[in-house]
Amino acid sequence: MGKHVNISKNWVNRLIQDFISSSPLNSLRNENNDPAWDSALVGFSSGTDKIWQQYKEYVGAFHWTPWEVFNQHSPEEIVTAEQLTVISWILPQRKQVRETNCRAKRYPSEEWARIRVFGEEFNVALRNHVVKSLENAGHKAVAPMLVPNWTIVKSERFSYASSWSERHAAHAAGLGTFGLCDGLITERGKAMRAGSVVAKISIKPTPRPYTNHRAYCLYYAEGTCGKCIDRCPARAITQGGHDKEKCREHLALSREYVKKTYKFEGYGCGLCQVGVPCEAQIPVKVARQALQRGELPLPPPPIA
Ligand code: SF4
Numbered sequence: 001m002g003k004h005v006n007i008s009k010n011w012v013n014r015l016i017q018d019f020i021s022s023s024p025l026n027s028l029r030n031e032n033n034d035p036a037w038d039s040a041l042v043g044f045s046s047g048t049d050k051i052w053q054q055y056k057e058y059v060g061a062f063h064w065t066p067w068e069v070f071n072q073h074s075p076e077e078i079v080t081a082e083q084l085t086v087i088s089w090i091l092p093q094r095k096q097v098r099e100t101n102c103r104a105k106r107y108p109s110e111e112w113a114r115i116r117v118f119g120e121e122f123n124v125a126l127r128n129h130v131v132k133s134l135e136n137a138g139h140k141a142v143a144p145m146l147v148p149n150w151t152i153v154k155s156e157r158f159s160y161a162s163s164w165s166e167r168h169a170a171h172a173a174g175l176g177t178f179g180l181c182d183g184l185i186t187e188r189g190k191a192m193r194a195g196s197v198v199a200k201i202s203i204k205p206t207p208r209p210y211t212n213h214r215a216y217c218l219y220y221a222e223g224t225c226g227k228c229i230d231r232c233p234a235r236a237i238t239q240g241g242h243d244k245e246k247c248r249e250h251l252a253l254s255r256e257y258v259k260k261t262y263k264f265e266g267y268g269c270g271l272c273q274v275g276v277p278c279e280a281q282i283p284v285k286v287a288r289q290a291l292q293r294g295e296l297p298l299p300p301p302p303i304a
């Protein structure tokens with residue numbers, strides 16, 4: 001570990017934005033070498049937030065708290081939950097990528113499939129970069145998605161669930177709420193990918209500007225919309241929610257299409273993330289305006 005440097009919110013923000021602007025890995029690896037991402041939303045949550053225990057109770061005991069994942073992978077440095085901050089980020093899909101997938105009817109556009117593979121490779125590099133930079137600044141850190149025992153578990157309630165969810169971490173860090181299709185609707189919409197790192201640093205948590213974990217979805221907030229139901233080519237979304245199994249089967253089928261059509265090993269879908277009112281913004285007007293005015297109804301969101 002390097003010389004101890006105090007870590008602020010701005011330090012983390014700059015680190016992430018600089019990596020997006022300067023890393024050669026930020027590329028769709030297409031002919032034009034278009035960037036995968038252009039910016040990020042960043043939020044912070046505390047290791048002591050009650051929401052981690054609520055996730056455990058709701059998702060299953062296998063779902064890690066930040067303290068559990070940190071201590072498993074940093075046994076030489078035992079810490080308390082109070083000493084931990086979770087850094088979460090959202091990488092919103094660029095307009096050009098959204099527009100191409102918007103025209104897709106069954107399988108993803110080439111750009112979208114490239115993002116799913118190469119954009120996520122960049123996201124992995126970003127997680128590693130954040131961990132390494134924090135350690136160089138004297139602070140131990142762990143990226144939960146990159147630890148070797150991160151796993152997907154069969155779950156009675158959700159058909160399957162994982163030991164750590166980037167979307168749930170982002171929700172805890174005030175970055176968004178869940179939609180009918182299970183995607184996380186953020187200030188920049190639902191078309192995005194997310195990442196996180198748990199670190200032994202102290203940064204004030206970002207307030208959650210919602211009192212309900214579905215506050216930004218028109219279907220739950222106003223009883224309207226449901227547009228993602230029609231966008232899904234696999235009929236995996238209904239008024240009852242998202243059928244993960246059907247979605248996964250469709251994703252598996254997309255592999256052959258991507259290989260045959262775009263000539264690279266990839267996959268993807270995300271048709272429900274574009275061509276819908278929550279694609280690039282919070283569609284619930286009162287919630288969007290309250291956020292713009294900086295109004296923060298603060299009681300922690302209920303989980304069920
Ligand atoms: S498309 Fe409509 S119903 Fe579906 S998640 Fe977005 S706001 Fe909710």
Ligand code: SF4
Binds near residue numbers: 237248273
């Ligand atoms: S990712 Fe594709 S298959 Fe899965 S729910 Fe969305 S539209 Fe349907």
